[in-house]
Amino acid sequence: MSEADRIYDELSRTLSRWGLAAIPFSESASTLRGSQLRDVFTGRTTELREALALFHGRERKRLLVYGWVGIGKTAFILELLGVLRRKAKDTLTTYIQLPPATDLATAALIALAREMEDDEWAQHQLNQMGLRPRKRPVKKKGTAKAGVSSTGIETEEETVLVQSPRFPSLSFEDLLQRALDKYDRVVVAIDDLDKQDPARVRQLLRDAQGMLKGEAWFILSGHPSGLTRDILTREMGLFDLAIELTPMDQSTTYRMLVNYLNSVRPKNARLALDDPKAVYPFTLRTASQLVARSEGVPRWLNRLGSYVMLEAIETQAETITPKVLQQGLEYAERQLRGQKGLTPEDYYVLDLVLEKGTLSDETITLEDLERIKVKEFGEILPILEKLVQFDLVHRLPSERAAEYTPTPLISRESTKKS
Ligand SMILES: Nc1ncnc2c1ncn2[C@@H]1O[C@H](COP(=O)(O)OP(=O)(O)OP(=O)(O)O)[C@@H](O)[C@H]1O
Numbered sequence: 001m002s003e004a005d006r007i008y009d010e011l012s013r014t015l016s017r018w019g020l021a022a023i024p025f026s027e028s029a030s031t032l033r034g035s036q037l038r039d040v041f042t043g044r045t046t047e048l049r050e051a052l053a054l055f056h057g058r059e060r061k062r063l064l065v066y067g068w069v070g071i072g073k074t075a076f077i078l079e080l081l082g083v084l085r086r087k088a089k090d091t092l093t094t095y096i097q098l099p100p101a102t103d104l105a106t107a108a109l110i111a112l113a114r115e116m117e118d119d120e121w122a123q124h125q126l127n128q129m130g131l132r133p134r135k136r137p138v139k140k141k142g143t144a145k146a147g148v149s150s151t152g153i154e155t156e157e158e159t160v161l162v163q164s165p166r167f168p169s170l171s172f173e174d175l176l177q178r179a180l181d182k183y184d185r186v187v188v189a190i191d192d193l194d195k196q197d198p199a200r201v202r203q204l205l206r207d208a209q210g211m212l213k214g215e216a217w218f219i220l221s222g223h224p225s226g227l228t229r230d231i232l233t234r235e236m237g238l239f240d241l242a243i244e245l246t247p248m249d250q251s252t253t254y255r256m257l258v259n260y261l262n263s264v265r266p267k268n269a270r271l272a273l274d275d276p277k278a279v280y281p282f283t284l285r286t287a288s289q290l291v292a293r294s295e296g297v298p299r300w301l302n303r304l305g306s307y308v309m310l311e312a313i314e315t316q317a318e319t320i321t322p323k324v325l326q327q328g329l330e331y332a333e334r335q336l337r338g339q340k341g342l343t344p345e346d347y348y349v350l351d352l353v354l355e356k357g358t359l360s361d362e363t364i365t366l367e368d369l370e371r372i373k374v375k376e377f378g379e380i381l382p383i384l385e386k387l388v389q390f391d392l393v394h395r396l397p398s399e400r401a402a403e404y405t406p407t408p409l410i411s412r413e414s415t416k417k418s
């Protein structure tokens with residue numbers, strides 16, 4: 001047996017001693033499959049109620065889901081679409097993450113075409129954009145020159161820039177009509193409106209007004225930094241409902257932890273919420289510490305949870321004691337600081353945030369600015385936003401000033417005694 005085989009078996013053994021089939025945590029909701037999401041999805045009842053109430057009406061609506069990085073926008077949208085798929089007859093649901101440099105109509109066209117597998121025209125549209133149709137078109141043989149695909153069907157969305165169709169809104173309208181022949185309602189969810197380019201959101205929405213006011217239902221998502229309530233309601237009046245997702249309270253976060261752990265236990269071994277063993281291998285104490293440390297942000301719970309469990313496996317711990325937890329948190333910090341793609345400038349700025357506690361136009365000094373070789377605070381905003389994407393810093397939820405603090409994933413403060 002190779003070393004790798006041995007390590008693999010050892011990891012499996014530790015997990016199975018805990019009665020778990022895998023480490024349950026994940027960083028992004030889009031990597032979870034439908035049934036997994038159903039198992040772990042927790043809370044957000046008020047928000048679901050608000051959104052689902054709209055879907056009991058017939059008049060088509062536009063919804064915006066917004067909130068900070070990692071707060072659970074994708075999870076919420078996928079959960080919503082999942083319910084509709086299961087329960088709302090005659091509704092076609094579609095989902096896409098806005099690809100780089102793509103307008104909303106093109107994104108909507110792709111999302112819809114992908115769900116219309118049997119529609120040849122839809123599949124042809126995908127093919128023309130260099131995307132893989134769901135059903136393969138008749139294969140042309142041997143006409144490709146070296147390195148050039150003859151049909152383009154091998155290309156994955158992630159790796160190519162989408163070749164926009166000439167009239168994306170018109171193509172979308174056509175396809176929508178075809179879909180509405182078969183379905184009463186078509187829902188198009190476009191996730192991450194502002195992840196690629198926050199500055200462009202306003203323009204994207206302006207350009208898409210015609211489509212957004214058409215016959216499809218839309219669910220869009222973004223971060224409050226790119227999309228404020230302002231754009232939404234007052235200025236554009238584009239949305240019928242804007243749902244803000246905020247950090248969860250501690251008891252919901254605890255419930256979420258239990259759901260994650262239960263999701264990797266055998267079906268007949270799932271434990272009730274009030275069972276102290278429900279958080280095993282965590283103890284009640286370390287579970288609450290982890291929950292507190294996550295501050296109600298689902299991605300933070302997931303990231304910390306997975307690093308802590310990896311550390312516990314590594315040390316072959318029977319249970320996650322405060323000491324193991326502490327080691328796990330330190331491990332998480334090292335991993336997060338060592339993420340690929342961070343430049344020396346990013347680290348300068350990160351260290352500055354750590355040093356200051358809160359970094360803003362107010363707290364930064366001339367000396368600080370000189371040290372990082374910029375003239376004004378505004379120049380480091382892109383770096384700060386990048387650090388937000390990396391879960392290293394967090395933008396405080398204030399409407400006016402941009403204030404940044406370290407996330408609890410890297411803050412030096414050791415776990416509070418409880
Ligand atoms: N209500 C929830 N119940 C259980 N898990 C959740 C919930 N909300 C989010 N999560 C989990 O937290 C992690 C982050 O959530 P998600 O990817 O939805 O965040 P996001 O707001 O879309 O982030 P980003 O701004 O980066 O797009 C995922 O692993 C997701 O499954």
Ligand SMILES: [Mg+2]
Nearest residue numbers: 073074191192
């Ligand atoms: Mg998301």
